[in-house]
Amino acid sequence: MIYLTETWKKCLGEGFTIGVLFIDFRKAFDTVDYNMLEKKLQAGGFYGDFNQLLMSYLTDRTQYVEINGEKSSLRSMKIGVPQGSLLGPRLFALYVNDLPSTASIGQIHMYADDTTAFVVSKSVHEATNCLNILASDIQRCCKANKLTIHSEKTEFLIMTPRPFHGPINRVSVNGVYRTSVTESKSLGITIDNRLSWTKQIKSVQKSFCSKLSLIRMIAFLPADVLEEIYYKTVIPAVTYGMLVWATCPENRINCLEELHARAARIIHRIPKRTNMQDSLNKANWKPLNYLYNRRLASFMFDVYKDNTDPRLQNLFKPSRSRRSASNFEVIRPLKEIERDTLAFRGPALWNALPDGVKLSASKGIFKNNIKNGRTINDISFNKGTVFNTNKRKDYIYY
Secondary structure, eight states: OHHHHHHHHHHHHTTOEEEEEEEOBTTTGGGOBHHHHHHHHHHTTOOHHHHHHHHHHHSSEEEOOEETTEEOOOEEEOBOOOTTSSHHHHHHHHHTTTSGGGOSSSEEEEETTEEEEEEEESSHHHHHHHHHHHHHHHHHHHHHTTOOBOTTTOEEEEEOSSOOOSOOOOEEETTEEEOOOSEEEETTEEEETTOOOHHHHHHHHHHHHHHHHHHHHTTTSOHHHHHHHIIIIIHHHHTTTHHHHTTSOGGGSHHHHHHHHHHHHHHTTOOTTSOHHHHHHHHTOOOHHHHHHHHHHHHHHHHHTTOSOHHHHTTOOBOSOGGGTTOBOOOOOSSHHHHTSHHHHHHHHHHHSOHHHHTOSSHHHHHHHHHHOSGGGGBOOSOOOTTOSSOOTTOBOO
């Protein structure tokens, strides 16, 4: 998802139009053909005993239906991989690993059965035409693999560098014409056609509020117990995909910061009228912005150590200066959408870290060094220029 959104932002910043197709398969895991899967496993280098072990795991399985205590007769299963297992998604990924290479135009990216395809064009009309071609390519591959596209749940949206108010042509998906949408969900993250993340943040805010209501119901528990519950159940859900959607301007995330402070007041029984910063200070908590910066720093450590996907690695260029060999080049954003990219924010944050932190021997040591240091608290991505004579002294501006 990081690669996709970074690519889209880069293209939008250069003035291109993006057409995105979110593919939904009908009963994807339940339609995997065993004979075809066996051949693809062999083509992937899985021979002999290991291949037989995998196929014996799948074949000769039976199923039945139980309703009101009455069980149907056993039926053998000739297709499908088990859902809810660790092996199922991996076998499905091997089964459809040829799908991305079938695109004659654009790109196709998959995560298990979650498939996203996109094209980069010069106009909206060209983008919809290219999406029709891409949809036809995907349909042919699905037919060869005995998969069915769920046309009613498949969506497409058009991203433009400037607001577009004209009609948008429909896209044919498996013989069904689909009209464009302004937002769609992929991997649990709501993507809108402006990449503003407004809908995603509202969705997180709504979920956050409901979870705080549950915390309030058990507020009689000790503060340390509530805090552990909060940081192990609520915070992971709130910060899911944060590197993708929290690249928006900080003022859009203020609503989540307020809820975070409200949680501090509930758990540590701080008076309701206490402001956000004082609430966090009394609870000895860090703001969500700190969690974002820390996660971004950890991501850049992986980039520095070449431990990321090569596609993400290519987004960053090492500094050409011999004096700062551990730094990355910071792009000069000409448009606001470029300022909201990891390609800009990542190097900006990384270069501000002390060399002793950047050269940590392991990721665990790196995280401890960040936690014990203060630099990461002083970094802001709010727009600031050399002409600004009213800067805060406790911030680092880019």
